[in-house]
Amino acid sequence: xxxxxxxxxxxxxxxxxxxxxxxxxxxxxxxxxxxxxxxxxxxxxxxxxxxxxxxxxxxxxxxxxxxxxxxxxxxxxxxxxxxxxxxxxxxxxxxxxxxxxxxxxxxxxxxxxxxx
Amino acid sequence: xxxxxxxxxxxxxxxxxxxxxxxxxxxxxxxxxxxxxxxxxxxxxxxxxxxxxxxxxxxxxxxxxxxxxxxxxxxxxxxxxxxxxxxxxxxxxxxxxxxxxxxxxxxxxxxxxxxxxxxxxxxxxxxxxxxxxxxxxxxxxxxxxxxxxxxxxxxxxxxxxxxxxxxxxxxxxxxxxxxxxxxxxxxxxxxxxxxxxxxxxxxxxxxxxxxxxxxxxxxxxxxxxxxxxxxxxxxxxxxxxxxxxxxxxxxxxxxxxxxxxxxxxxxxxxxxxxxxxxxxxxxxxxxxxxxxxxxxxxxxxxxxxxxxxxxxxxxxxxxxxxxxxxxxxxxxxxxxxxxxxxxxxxxxxxxxxxxxxxxxxxxxxxxxxxxxxxxxxxxxxxxxxxxxxxxxxxxxxxxxxxxxxxxxxxxxxxxxxxxxxxxxxxxxxxxxxxxxxxxxxxxxxxxxxxxxxxxxxxxxxxxxxxxxxxxxxxxxxxxxxxxxxxxxxxxxxxxxxxxxxxxxxxxxxxxxxxxxxxxxxxxxxxxxxxxxxxxxxxxxxxxxxxxxxxxxxxxxxxxxxxxx
Numbered sequence: 001x002x003x004x005x006x007x008x009x010x011x012x013x014x015x016x017x018x019x020x021x022x023x024x025x026x027x028x029x030x031x032x033x034x035x036x037x038x039x040x041x042x043x044x045x046x047x048x049x050x051x052x053x054x055x056x057x058x059x060x061x062x063x064x065x066x067x068x069x070x071x072x073x074x075x076x077x078x079x080x081x082x083x084x085x086x087x088x089x090x091x092x093x094x095x096x097x098x099x100x101x102x103x104x105x106x107x108x109x110x111x112x113x114x115x116x
Numbered sequence: 117x118x119x120x121x122x123x124x125x126x127x128x129x130x131x132x133x134x135x136x137x138x139x140x141x142x143x144x145x146x147x148x149x150x151x152x153x154x155x156x157x158x159x160x161x162x163x164x165x166x167x168x169x170x171x172x173x174x175x176x177x178x179x180x181x182x183x184x185x186x187x188x189x190x191x192x193x194x195x196x197x198x199x200x201x202x203x204x205x206x207x208x209x210x211x212x213x214x215x216x217x218x219x220x221x222x223x224x225x226x227x228x229x230x231x232x233x234x235x236x237x238x239x240x241x242x243x244x245x246x247x248x249x250x251x252x253x254x255x256x257x258x259x260x261x262x263x264x265x266x267x268x269x270x271x272x273x274x275x276x277x278x279x280x281x282x283x284x285x286x287x288x289x290x291x292x293x294x295x296x297x298x299x300x301x302x303x304x305x306x307x308x309x310x311x312x313x314x315x316x317x318x319x320x321x322x323x324x325x326x327x328x329x330x331x332x333x334x335x336x337x338x339x340x341x342x343x344x345x346x347x348x349x350x351x352x353x354x355x356x357x358x359x360x361x362x363x364x365x366x367x368x369x370x371x372x373x374x375x376x377x378x379x380x381x382x383x384x385x386x387x388x389x390x391x392x393x394x395x396x397x398x399x400x401x402x403x404x405x406x407x408x409x410x411x412x413x414x415x416x417x418x419x420x421x422x423x424x425x426x427x428x429x430x431x432x433x434x435x436x437x438x439x440x441x442x443x444x445x446x447x448x449x450x451x452x453x454x455x456x457x458x459x460x461x462x463x464x465x466x467x468x469x470x471x472x473x474x475x476x477x478x479x480x481x482x483x484x485x486x487x488x489x490x491x492x493x494x495x496x497x498x499x500x501x502x503x504x505x506x507x508x509x510x511x512x513x514x515x516x517x518x519x520x521x522x523x524x525x526x527x528x529x530x531x532x533x534x535x536x537x538x539x540x541x542x543x544x545x546x547x548x549x550x551x552x553x554x555x556x557x558x559x560x561x562x563x564x565x566x567x568x569x570x571x572x573x574x575x576x577x578x579x580x581x582x583x584x585x586x587x588x589x590x591x592x593x594x595x596x597x598x599x600x601x602x603x604x605x606x607x608x609x610x611x612x613x614x615x616x617x618x619x620x621x622x623x624x625x626x627x628x629x630x631x632x633x634x635x636x637x638x639x640x641x642x643x644x645x646x647x648x649x650x651x652x653x654x655x656x657x658x659x660x661x662x663x664x665x666x667x668x669x670x671x672x673x674x675x676x677x678x679x680x
Contacts, residue, residue: 026565027598059595060652067642088587095658096651097635
């Protein structure tokens with residue numbers, strides 16, 4: 001738990017926009033994440049993959065940001081999926097009963113195959 | 117929860133009928149060896165051949181019922197994992213003591229008392245955990261192994277008050293024990309798995325050759341029927357407060373062993389396993405209590421989970437709960453076939469001795485491993501060293517303790533009781549001053565989450581606390597701070613730790629935290645920030661093992677508790 005800030009890196013795999021998150025996601029940076037995801041969706045992205053492999057933990061503010069982005073994706077008929085939700089981060093999704101609220105794939109490769 | 121690589125059938129999966137039957141038979145074979153314990157008690161009681169057959173048949177029937185009570189989940193009991201029952205050396209010492217003190221009726225009555233004790237312990241398991249750390253569980257298991265080795269040696273050598281070492285017994289026990297050891301060390305597969313059973317077969321053959329195999333001990337004068345309903349003539353019940361101590365210790369020792377076995381069953385089904393599910397453990401202990409009460413009622417000694425069966429589950433990857441019913445049905449059928457009971461009841465004493473001695477080797481070393489698995493500091497060294505020495509002294513200076521008042525005899529007459537009582541009491545004394553407390557003050561306007569993370573990370577390392585627990589506590593504190601925002605008087609975070617508990621108290625001036633029982637819907641969470649606060653409270657409630665929120669005037673305190 002050393003890293004303070006959230007690092008958001010974007011890359012592409014064909015038509016899919018990959019958003020790789022690193023660090024912790026809480027109320028200090030959840031707004032930043034929500035804005036970034038919403039701007040991607042409003043710019044016309046139709047497939048967004050959020051990679052959680054480098055996320056240390058997330059709080060309720062982060063879950064809200066992700067749920068808002070999911071709603072926004074539905075409105076834009078875009079696909080919004082998460083991958084590599086592991087360890088303590090996965091436990092938090094389970095605790096919140098939110099595993100079913102998102103489309104989650106085991107790894108980035110698996111998610112890319114499904115989205116492709 | 118992730119599926120382990122070697123798992124073939126998980127607890128909720130059902131294998132095809134043939135695999136189900138063969139797997140159940142394997143468990144029955146592994147567990148059947150432990151029928152030696154009720155047979156020893158029945159023989160020491162001097163039962164007639166017919167009554168001996170009844171004890172063996174009822175013992176088999178009780179194993180089936182106990183397996184269901186231990187494993188199948190019901191509203192009141194069951195671990196919800198495959199946990200077959202077996203007879204145990206833990207009850208042997210107290211039962212033999214009760215037999216000498218007041219006959220079989222006292223054995224069965226006090227076995228029921230042990231069962232009721234386990235039922236009472238089940239809901240308190242989490243709170244009692246600090247009293248029975250793994251090193252004390254290990255000590256209990258090691259002492260059980262040690263006393264079993266003494267008993268095994270006595271049976272193997274044929275030593276009684278009238279006889280010294282009997283050469284024929286030595287030859288029989290030696291051949292059986294050598295077979296068990298050779299098969300266990302230098303073979304693989306089924307011969308290794310059933311080394312004890314094969315060794316017993318060799319012992320039977322050697323007994324027949326040396327004229328020590330006596331069928332008349334278990335075959336009634338009127339002969340054997342093909343099918344027979346076992347009788348209850350030997351069954352009655354008596355209770356005596358003097359015997360409470362040894363049976364209480366037996367109940368505790370059984371509970372500790374069950375906790376180890378059920379944890380193994382959980383781990384076999386979950387690659388992400390970090391700590392035992394207390395719900396499953398409590399259900400298992402309640403099932404153990406019901407099983408022991410049932411055993412006392414039908415006139416057989418107390419049972420425990422079968423560690424050997426756990427080994428079998430691990431080796432085969434078959435952990436299906438469907439096996440529970442197959443095992444129960446096989447035992448129920450065997451109970452009505454007297455020929456099967458004769459096979460066990462005619463076991464010659466040196467063969468029993470070899471089996472006991474062989475089992476004691478593994479029980480003793482398992483106990484040693486449990487005792488030394490964690491680093492032993494000075495406190496633990498004193499607890500373990502003193503208690504182990506006391507347990508050995510109870511056996512070595514048996515005559516010295518024989519002069520004590522009758523009420524103290526069951527305590528000082530048993531190495532298991534002396535060792536356990538000594539360990540539990542010393543452990544309680546040594547826990548004085550073990551809790552460490554630190555706090556972090558965050559002034560208003562300076563709520564720094566990185567400082568909170570650093571605080572928990574550094575303290576966790578200093579206390580050698582488990583990483584996953586420290587991470588959960590860090591999340592809890594950060595999540596609370598997130599909901600509180602920036603309270604006017606700042607925030608004080610206090611963390612205290614002992615070996616079993618991590619307590620976090622967060623104090624501030626403001627309104628109490630909402631901790632909803634029900635999870636908010638995604639719609640509620642998205643709708644506004646109140647929904648997010650509800651999710652925060654719900655996450656906190658779920659992530660901590662216990663959480664509460666108190667107010668006193670305008671001062672509030674959130675208390676998060678984590679089991680360690």
